[in-house]
Amino acid sequence: MGGTLNENILELEGISLNFPGVRALSSIDLDIRSGEAHILLGENGAGKSSLVKILCGIHRPDSGRMRYKGAAYAPQSPLDAIRAGIRVVYQEFNLLSYLSVAENIFFERLPSRAGVVDFGRMNQGAKLVLESVGLDVSPRTPVELLGVAQMQLLEIAKALSGDSSVLILDEPTATLTPKEIGKLFAIIRKLKAKGVTIIYISHRLKEIFDIGDRVTVLRNGTKVATREIGEVTIPDIVKMMVGREMSSEYPFRDDVKRGPVILDVRGLKRVGNPHAVSFRLREGEILGISGLVGSGRTEMVRALFGADPKVDGEIYLRGRKTRISSPHDAVESGICLLTEDRKSQGLILDMACSVNITLPALRKVSRAGLLDFKAEREAAESLVKELGIRTPSVAQWTRHLSGGNQQKVVLAKWLFREAQVLVLDEPTRGIDVGAKYEIYYLLWKLAEAGKGIIIVSSDLPELLGVCHRILVISDGKLTADIDRASFDQERVLSHAYQEYLGEGRKQ
Secondary structure, X not given: OOOOOOOEEEEEEEEEEEEOOEEEEEEEEEEEEOOOEEEEEOOOOOOHXXXXXXXXXXOOOOXXXXXXXXXXXXXXXXXXXXXXXXXXEOOOOOOOOOOEHHHHHOHHHOOEEOOEEOHHHHHHHHHHHHHHOOOOOOOOOEHHHOOHHHHHHHHHHHHHOOOOOEEEEEOOOOOOOHHHHHHHHHHHHHHHHOOOEEEEXXXXXXXXXXXXXXXXXXXXXXXXXXXXXXXXXXXXXXXXXXXXXXXXXXXXXXXXXXXXXXXXXXXXXXXOOOOOEEEEEEOOOEEEEEOOOOXXXXXXXXXXXXXXXXXXXXXXXXXEEEOOOOHHHHHHHOEEEEOOOHHXXXXXXXXXXXXXXXXXXXXXXXXXXXXXXXXXXXXHHHHHHHHOOOOOOOOOEHXXXXXXXXXXXXXXXXXXXXXXXXXXXXXXOOOOHHHHHHHHHHHHHHHHOOOEEEEEOOOHHHHHHHOOEEEEEEOOEEEEEEEHHHOOHHHHHHHHOHHHHHOOOOO
16 A cells, blocks of 8 residues: 555645635645654644645645655646545545445445446445454445444545555544544554555544654644654643643633522423433533533533423523523523534534624614624624634634634624523534633633533543533433532543443443
């Protein structure tokens, strides 16, 4: 698949890329060795995605040159890159859910006989590729029946089916459990042993030391440094990424005091779950919700928000019983949800920041039933400044903002709607370490102002770092309510597995 170990398989010299008003990459020099796992790090907007898109033929550089396997390399399309042996597995899966596993693997080159798809040869070929990545499913299985981890492995199998020499993995562990991450890393090590080169992009800094050989850090479109993985620590990397030192990755503020109960949930029972959940949230409190993927965490907060139906339960806001049967009811009462998928459920990507921010409360920027564009712009500019949203102007489409700034726009729209309780589902997924810190800082500002904040997260260190309390959900049941003084990672995990272990189920 790849070349001789430690030889350069990819060489970039003076690579620059410009977009209107933005310099995405500036004179990048980079070498990638055959058979290594090269970690590519940087904040959102640092240039990682632009560099990957040049490698896979989506963008063409404005200047500079590349060499691949010793020859000039200038792909004009993604197909050119695939034929050369360079494949990308993106964070968002690119799978056809109603087709089979085998059809997804060979979709670009279906084997045929006499002009008809040869399903026998296709399924046999798929079986061999699936075995190479340790995915134990039938090639005939519809993709819609696979779990997230299985889809991740299928994407890798699909990429390797064309004898790829360079595999680019973009946030591959974002939705995986620790056990699934361990399996993925074992597969990466096997691929490296076969000479496959891995370019690995992640915001989870702790995991890069398990598989990385070298690390390159980008900042503001320039290369800061390339280092051997054994020569750097997490604080070193963070400083290179953000250009400054941070006192703590998770800034807990014990000076922010909790006030009276703002939200009282009693016996909330959603459709399809036999367990009722009860809890309280105080003013100024940051409450974490932990649990395994599929435990019912997201479903619980969606039922609270009225997005999923509930069969029982009462909700009190500041002591008053509140009827919530739809998201409209929740927003009207002051409970707002930042969804897990901000791009498809939280934003209108092809509209301006100002539109996204003011849309939940248009009457505040309207006169006699007509939109006041000046008032809309001024309101948006005020929140952009308050939240530190980095954008050329409030007229910028949200699609063109980094992940961290998109998340701030979602926060801005709910603040414009005067939310009293903010529920955030995976608020920092896919966001770099510097932007995470800024999000945490904003949450503490809101807590200090008396807002009640709920964070659902798969990142347990994040919850342990920023929350006053953690609720643990296991198989739809609330199994623990742990105050900060009793925080312990093993304790949280034992409660997360409680229902499954109690019933003898395998995880």
